[in-house]
Amino acid sequence: MAAQIYFADMRAGMRENLHTKLERLTELAGLSKVICSGDLVAIKMHFGEKGGHAYIRPTFVRRIVDQIKALGGKPFLTDSSTLYPGERKEAVSSLTCAIENGFAYAVVNAPLIMSDGLRGHSSQRVAVAGELLAEVDIGREIIEADALIVLSHFKCHELTGFGGAIKNLAMGCSSRTGKLEQHSTLGPTISAKKCTSCGACLKACAHDAIDLSSGKAVLDAVRCVGCGRCITVCEPKAVQIQWNEESALVMKKMAEYSLGAISGKDKKLLFVNFITQVSPACDCYGHSDTPIVADIGILASTDPVALDQACADMVNQARGLPGTAMATGHEAGGDKFRGVYPHIDWEVQLEHGEKVGLGVRAYEVVVLQPVGEKW
Secondary structure, three states, X not given: OOEEEEEEEOXXXXXXXXXXXXXXXXXXXXXHHHOOOOOEEEEEOOOOOOOOOOOOOHHHHHHHHHHHHHXXXXXXXXXXXXXXXXXXXXXXXXHHHHHHOOOOHHHHOOOEOOOOOOOOOOEEEEEOOOOOOOEEEEEHHHHHOOEEEEEEEOEEEOOOEEEOHHHHHHHHHEOHHHHHHHHOOOOOEXXXXXXXXXXXXXXXXXXXXXXXXXXXXXXXXXXXXXXOHHHHHOOOOOEEOOOOOOHHHHHHHHHHHHHHHOOOOOOOEEEEEEEOOOOOOOOOOOOOOOOOEOOOEEEEEOOHHHHHHHHHHHHHHOOEOOOOOOOOOOOOOOOHHHHHOOOOXXXXXXXXXXXXXXXXXXXXXXXXXXXXXXX
C-alpha cells in the first residue's frame, strides 16, 4: 500500500508566506493526530556545524514548535553528540553551537535538550527485529519522549549518497556507542605519532582499555567496548575511528537503528524533509558547498522510507545547477547522488528500510493547494 506524502513547493506571496504554508502542510500531514495534550514532544533535528549554513532555518522550527504548543504538547529541540571530535562532540559544545546557529529559546520558543546526555552516553538498548542487529543503542531522551517529530535537511552524503529522515533517525538518535556500531565493527585506534601523552583518554576510558606506561597511549582491543569516549576528549586527534564498514552495510544498520528510534511510538511520529540548499556533503562539516539543484520544497509524512524515496526522486527529476560538485547527472532524471558520489548505492537504505518494516517505498504525493487562485 502506498504511503501518503504531502508536498508544499517554494512559492509564496502576499496571500501566504512559506512559514504559513509549512503550518498548513504539517496540519495536512496529521500533526494534530500525533500530538496529545501533555505530550513531551522531541523535535529531532540537526543543529548545524559551526561554519555551515544549509541547516533548517530556526524560524521554520519556531512555527512547528508553536503548533505543538497550541495542541497542548510540550516540545523540546534535540540532537545527539557526534562520534568524531568537533564543535558538537559533547552537550556543552553542541548546545553552544546550536544557540550560535540561531536555535536559542528566544527564537525557537522551546528548550534544547541533548538526547544522549552530557557526553553522548545516556542511552538505552532497544530490541529490534533486524537482519543484522538484535538491539540498538538509542539516546534516552528519544525513548522517553511521548512523540517524535523529525525535521531533516535533505542533502547528499559521502557515505550514504543522501541524508534524510532515515539518517536523522539512525545516526541522529543514537548514542556515541550506537554511532560507532553503525560505522565500524572495530574499536578506535591510537596514532603514536599524534599522541602527546596528555592522559585525557586514560581518564575518559571507563573500561581500563588504555595504557600509558610506554610513554604513548596504547589501546587494549580486548578490553575496549567501542564506546567512543576517548575519541572526543583527544585534542590532538590521535584517537581515530576505523571507518572499515562498506557503505551498504552502514546503510542497512541505519535502517535497523531507525527501527529502534521509533520503537514504542506507533502513531506518534511525523517526518518533515526540507529539500532546500541541497548541499553535496553532510551538514556535519563546517561549511556548506553550492547546492546541486534549486530549492524544491518541503515534504511531510508518517513514513520515513516513502518520504526519503519521494525526496530522492524529486531531486533526481530536477535539473542540476552548473558549477557545483556534481560531475554527472545534470539532466532532468539524472542520478544526482551518483553524480557526486559515483560508487555509493544510495538505494540500499530505502530497500533495507522497506525489508525490515521501517516503511514502504511506494508513495502518492498530495500537493498543498494555494490559498485563493495563486500565491
